[in-house]
Amino acid sequence: MKGGTVQINWHDTQPVLSLDFHPHFGLLATGGNDHDIKLWEITRGESEKKLPTASYKKSLSYHTSAVNVLRFSPSGEHLASGADGGELVIWKLHHSDDGYAWKVLKNLSFHRKDVLDIQWSSDGEYLVSGSVDNSCIIWDANKGSVHQILDAHLHYVQGVAWDPLGQYVASLGSDRTCRVYVNKPQPKSKGYEKLNYVCQHVITKSELQKHEDTKPTSKSHLFHDETLPSFFRRLAWSPDGSFLLVPAGIYRDSSASDVLNTAYIFSRNDLSRPAVQLPGASKPVVVARFCPVVFHLRGSKSAGLFKLPYRVVFAVATFNSLYIYDTESAPPIAIFAGLHYAAVTDIAWSSDAKYIALSSRDGYCTVIEFENDELGMPFCLAETSKTANPPAVSKPELSNQMAMEKPEAPKDDEAADKKTNKGNQSQSSTATKTPDTNKPARKRITPIAIN
Template sequence: MKSKLLQVSWHEKQPIWSIDTSPCTGRLLTTGSNGIGRLWSLTIQHTLEYNLQWIADLKGHDGTVNVGRFNPKGNIFRNERGDVHDWIATGSDGGNIVLWEKVTEEESPVGNHKMETEETLERWRIQQVLRKHLQDVLDLQWSCCGRYLVSGSVDNKVIIWDMTHLNATRVMEGHHHFVQGIAVDPLGEYFASQSADRSLRIYQRTKNKSGSFYFPCKKSISKIENNDEKDVFLSQLSKGYLFLDDSHRCMFRRMDWSPDGSFLICPAAQSDIAMEGKDERGNNQQYAAVLFARGHWEAPVFQLLGYDKPAMVVKACPLVFDRTSRTENEMIQLPYNVIFAVATLDTVFLYDIYEPFPIGYVKGMHWQPITDLCWSKDGNYLLVCSIDGYVSVIYFESCELGTVVDISSLIAMHPTTQLVKTENNNEEQLSEITNTRYITQWVIPKPKRIKTK
C-alpha cells in the first residue's frame, strides 16, 4: 500500500466537497466551492505516476456544489438509441439538483460561440434542474438500477426522485436536523439516511395494494435497544446515544453499504468507552464507526473504536475478494471478503470484514479535513479529497487485497437466490436480486467491539 498527494489545482485550490468514479466509464468527478463540477480522466501506475486529463466543466450552479454522483447505469433510462454515456447528478447550496447529459456531435449547436471557444474534450449540458429542497443539498445517491435518485438536505428532508419522469415521488420528513448522508442498498431493498439529530433512519421497499412500490421508514435508530441485561456491550451502548450530536465537526455523515448488501457501515458514531468516561489508558477516545448487519437493526454488529477525531466518510470497495489466509470470524459466514475505508478528519483507515484491526491506515496526507472518498472501478486505488483543495491516492499492489471474486456466481449458487433480468420497460424493477435472505443467513448478528489501535 502506497500513498501520494496529487498536487493539482483541481478547483482553483478551493475546497473539494465530493469525489466519485463512474461505474460505466471509470471517469472521475469532483465538485467544489467554486460552484463547478469537473470531469477528469485519471490513470495511475503502480509507481504512483499518473496521467490526469481535464474533460469538461459542469457550470450551472449558483453556489457551492456539495456533492456529485454518477448514475451506475449511465443514461439508460433517457436514451433509446442504445449508446450509453455517463449521466450525472450534482447538488448544491440553495437546494437545486442538476442533471447533466453529454452533448453528442450531431446535437452540438452550430451558432453557440461560447461552446465553440471552450477548449473542452466534451460538451455537457443541463438536462433538468430538480427543485424541491428548500435549502442546501448535502448528499445524493442513485439506486442500483439507475432509475431513482435519493437526496438529503439541510431542510431536514429526504426526497426520492423518479428519473423516468424527472420528478419527486416521495418526500420523507422524519429527521429533525440536517440530513448529512444517504446510502442506497445495492440490492434495492433498503435505503438509509443519517442526520445531525443523532439518528439513522432505515427505509424498506414495500408494495402497496395497488401494486406500486413505496419506502416507509422501517426503523429509526438513535439509542440501542437492549433486551439482554447480561450483554455488557449492549448495556454500555444503551446508556447514551449511538451517534454524535451537531457540536462535533461533522460536515458530512457519508455512510455506505458493502457491495453485496450484507452490511451498512455508518460514521459519526459515539463509542461506549466515551459513554463510560475514559479507556484503560486514560484517553477519552469518544469517536467510532458502526456496522449493522442487513435486516438486523436493533444493534450494530461491530463497533470500530480508537479514533481521536470524528469518522466522517465510509466507502466500501466495489469488488469482493477471496478468503484465503483470512482470520476466521464466528459472526460472519460470507464466502468472500469485503474491504472498506473509514475516513476521520485527518486519517483514512482500511479494513477487511474478517480482521479485528485495520489492515492499514494513512495519516497526514492533507492539511485540512477530509470530505469524501472513492474507489477506482478496478479496486486498485482509493482517492481522498479534502477542504485544502487537493486529492490524494492510496494505491494497492496487485493481489494485495486478495484475488477478486465474481460475486454474481456465488449468489447464483445459493439456493434461496433468484436472478432476474432488468428490463428497461419494467418500471417497478429496482434490483437484479429478488430474494435477499441469503445475506441474512450468512451473517450472525452478535455484537462485538473492534478497536483500531
C-alpha cells in the same frame, strides 16, 4: 500500494467537497466551492516511486453555488450533482465524433436548502437526496419529479444510502439518528407497483451494561450531535447488500470514561441495532465507502467478523485519516494518517478497484493506487445466489474487543486544521506491501507547507 496528495489546482484552491469515479471510464469527477464540476483522467505512475497523476479534461458549469455532492448513475449515462440552495441537477452523457459532452438533462427543484448527499437506486430509475431542510426526497429520475418525501428527521440530513437490492433506504442526520426505511409497494391502476418507503427503524441509542451478567444500566447515544464540525456523514451499503456501514458514531463504555469515535456496521438481518463497532479513531468518522469489487477469500486463520463466501473491502475516513478494512479480519489492512491540512469530505473507489481517492476542504485530493491483485482476486457475485437475505454479519452484539489503540495523531494536526490558504503542499509516500492480517500497516504522510 502507493499514493499521496496530487499537487494540482483542483478547484482554484477552494475546498473540494465531493468526488466520484465513472463506472466505466477512467474519469474522476470532483465538485467544489468554486461552483464547478471538473472531470479528470487518472493514470498510473510511470514508475514504482511515481504517484498517480490527474489530467484535467473539462468543466461542467451550471451550478450557482458550492457543489456538495456528485454521483454517477450505475450505467454511467447520468451524473447527479447537489449544491447549496437546494440545487439538484441530473446531467446526461452525449457521445459525438470529437468525444463526449455532459449536458443538463433535469433540474430537480423542491429542496429549500443545501443538498448534502445523494444516491442512485441500483437500476438508475430513482435518486434519493438529503438536505439541510431536514428532509430526504426520493426522485423519479426519468420524470424529474418528486416521488416521495421523507421528512422525519429533526435536523440536517447529512447522508443517504440506497440498498443495492432495492428493499431499504437509509439516512443519517445531525439529530443523532440513523433512519432505515423499508419499501412497502403500493398497487397502481395499471397493475404496476409503486415504490413506497416507510420508516422501519430509528437508531439513536444503545444500552450500556457494566458486566455481561448484569442488566443494562442506562442508554447512550450512538452518534455525534449537531456540534460535529462536518456537513457530511456519508453512510453506505455493501455492494451485495449484506450490511450497512454508518459513520459519525461514538461509543461510551460504562467501565471507562473515554468516548471513542467509531463507525457501526448493521447486519441486513437486523437493522435495529449495530452488529459491529469498528475500532476507535482519534477523530470522528465522517465518510464510509465500499469497494465495488468483491474478492475471493484468502483463507486467513484470524477471527473473521463476517460469514461471507467472499471478501468485501471498504474504507472509512476521519477528518485527517483513511482506514481500509476487509471482512476477513478485524484490524484495518491499511491506515493513511495526516493526509490533509483540513477535513476530508468524501471517498471514491474506481470501478476496477485500482484507485481510491478522497477529497478535502484544504483544496486537494489524495489518490492511492493499488498494484494488480494487491487487494485480492476478484470474485463474481453471480456465483452466489442473490436473495433477500444475503450472508450476514456473524456477531450480532457490539464488541468491545474490537477497540484498538488510537492511531498516533500527526504532531502538526492542530495547526493543519487551521490552515486554509497557505499555498501548495507536498506529501511523501512510499509503497507498502499488504500487511499481515494481525498487524495493520500504518502509513504516515505528513503535510509540509511550501513557500
